[in-house]
Amino acid sequence: xxxxxxxxxxxxxxxxxxxxxxxxxxxxxxxxxxxxxxxxxxxxxxxxxxxxxxxxxxxxxxxxxxxxx
Numbered sequence: 001x002x003x004x005x006x007x008x009x010x011x012x013x014x015x016x017x018x019x020x021x022x023x024x025x026x027x028x029x030x031x032x033x034x035x036x037x038x039x040x041x042x043x044x045x046x047x048x049x050x051x052x053x054x055x056x057x058x059x060x061x062x063x064x065x066x067x068x069x
Contacts, residue, residue, distance in 0.1 A: 008046075008057045016042055 021035040046052040047061065 006057050008055070008061065010044055010046075011057075011061050016040065 016038060018038055019035050020038050022033045027033050044052070044058075044061065046055075047058050052058055
């Protein structure tokens with residue numbers, strides 16, 4: 001993999017979801033699955049680290065808003 005041309009998987013990715021929904025467990029017919037807000041960081045935390053600052057695959061990294069995730 002060439003670090004001069006390779007971009008990390010976060011490059012130009014869709015935004016993270018803002019709500020998490022349960023995918024397992026018993027839910028009665030017709031009832032909505034439980035959901036809660038996604039409290040994880042929406043920013044790239046790796047880019048803030050020393051490794052991320054030195055990672056050539058992060059150069060020019062940006063997230064493009066593709067609309068609602």
